[in-house]
Amino acid sequence: MISSLTLLMNSLGLRTEWRVIQGTADFFSITKKMHNALQGGEIDLSGIKKEIFEQVIYENSVRNFLEHDFVIVHDPQPLPLVEHLRRWIDKYDAAILSCPEYKQEMKPPQHVFMPAINPFNIKNRQLSDKEIDERLAHYKIPTDLPLVVQISRFDPWKDPEGVVKAFKLARKEVEATLVLLGNFATDDPEGSQIFESLRACQEEGILILTKGDDTALVNALQTRAAVVSQKSLREGFGLTVAEAMWKGTPVIGGNVGGIRYQIEDGVNGFLVSSVEEAGECIVWLLKDKKLREEIGRKGRETVREKFLLTRYVEQYLDLFGAFDKNFRLRE
Ligand code: UDP
DSSP states (O other): OHHHHHHHHHHTTOOOOOOOOOOOHHHHHHHHHHHHHHTTOOOOOOHHHHHHHHHHHHHHHHHHOOOSSOOOOOSSTTGGGGGGSOTTOOSOSOEEESSGGGOOSOSSOEEEOOOOBOTTSTTTSOOOHHHHHHHHHHTTOOOSSOEEEEEOOSOGGGOHHHHHHHHHHHTTTSOOEEEEEOOOOTTOTTHHHHHHHHHTTOBTTEEEEOOTTOHHHHHHHHHHOSEEEEOOSSOSOOHHHHHHHHTTOOEEEESSTTHHHHOOBTTTBEEESSHHHHHHHHHHHHHOHHHHHHHHHHHHHHHHHHSBHHHHHHHHHHHHHTBOTTSOBOO
16 A cells, blocks of 8 residues: 555655665564554563564664654554654654544544555456466466455464355355465564464365465456455454455455445445354355345445545645644644
8 A cells, every 4th residue: 555655645746755664573573462462462561572672663763864744654563763753753743543443542633544445556457357367377276166265464363264164164055266365474473373274274175375475366366256255353454355345346354443444234245243154145145146246346336435545645635734834733
């Protein structure tokens, strides 16, 4: 999202750069623990962990010369950067949240900018049947049966095991192939462990693939799937939901977090709270082509109205415009 957003901002005349922090393995192990704690998990945030966290951010601030009109800090990892910005900024001037329910008591004014997708990039542009066939063949993904697909980091909150269980329930009534596609992020040291434990689930008709960095493959699977699943147990927003809806593919999403702002249950997708519900929805959808088409059409319309990048960049422009020339919020 930041890649597309920064390109669009530059073409609108805002000189915008995208910097990425560099961290050590122990830094990312700590920030992943923080991520899990923010989702509701336990954390033992010892003094040494805090020190490593703040030290890495301090080192990044030294390398980054943060002398700009606006600095947008994404995600919790680089949060302490604000300590090292120009001295007169001692606190963030605004906070951007992806959903209204994430509002907290805090000094900066809070704005809700729901994430959005770039309809023109490789991940989301329209692919021809030939292009899709080529990508699927490249990874030996069979297309004789309908595809049920989930594309997510290998993370417990994305509930890949729950997806496999739901698929196995559904397969008692309908024939299909399940594809779980994931990738490994440098800031997510848990990924390979989860992947290893998932590998045991591989069997005839259940594929666990790690080529998730291939964005054309992501697009091909989201487009060709009969059903896309995003059965998260916790979810900030869930961009994969909007991505699949944009392709007119029906999505079954966990009834959590940002997924609830994208899917209206039974209208443009389905919201589920258990393995059994997910299994039932897979069966309904696979048995009923008309239902798939209707849900898919409404899903695409939802994304057109609410989740395209143009709306997102407009919200940033409005926010920047709300500051006067001394970078104070206008009254
Ligand atoms: N993604 C991908 N390949 C993968 C897994 C995820 O390209 O193997 C992309 C996915 O298409 C989406 C983003 O990573 O654009 C994940 O965003 P989301 O909000 O769904 O979940 P997060 O990983 O931020 O929790």
